[in-house]
Amino acid sequence: MHEFALVKELLDTVLGQAEIHGIKKIKNIKVVTGELTATMPEALEFSFETLSHNTSADGANLVIENRSLQLQCRECNHTFNPKKLKYSCPECTSKLTEIISGREFFVEYFEGD
Numbered sequence: 415m416h417e418f419a420l421v422k423e424l425l426d427t428v429l430g431q432a433e434i435h436g437i438k439k440i441k442n443i444k445v446v447t448g449e450l451t452a453t454m455p456e457a458l459e460f461s462f463e464t465l466s467h468n469t470s471a472d473g474a475n476l477v478i479e480n481r482s483l484q485l486q487c488r489e490c491n492h493t494f495n496p497k498k499l500k501y502s503c504p505e506c507t508s509k510l511t512e513i514i515s516g517r518e519f520f521v522e523y524f525e526g527d
């Protein structure tokens with residue numbers, strides 16, 4: 415379950431930031447996770463509940479946004495969501511494509527008092 419390691423890193427970041435900003439009780443945390451990161455929401459929630467226990471993020475609401483995989487063609491700049499892991503451009507069939515979205519895992523924002 416790689417979610418545990420991801421959430422641990424995320425929580426370290428959030429708790430560090432909360433301390434800097436004098437936030438004692440974190441209420442909401444918005445997390446963005448990409449299709450290629452392949453996280454399961456239940457596993458994220460479970461990891462979060464376990465790891466945040468007795469921290470200022472204990473009981474915080476985790477808002478999870480999933481971003482689908484997006485590629486951009488370097489030949490014609492067409493952006494697309496690839497099907498079945500075929501990464502060639504549907505417009506010009508070029509294989510020179512790069513991932514522009516889908517690999518992310520980060521905290522977009524968090525709030526608290």
Ligand SMILES: [Zn+2]
Nearest residue numbers: 487490503506
């Ligand atoms: Zn193209």
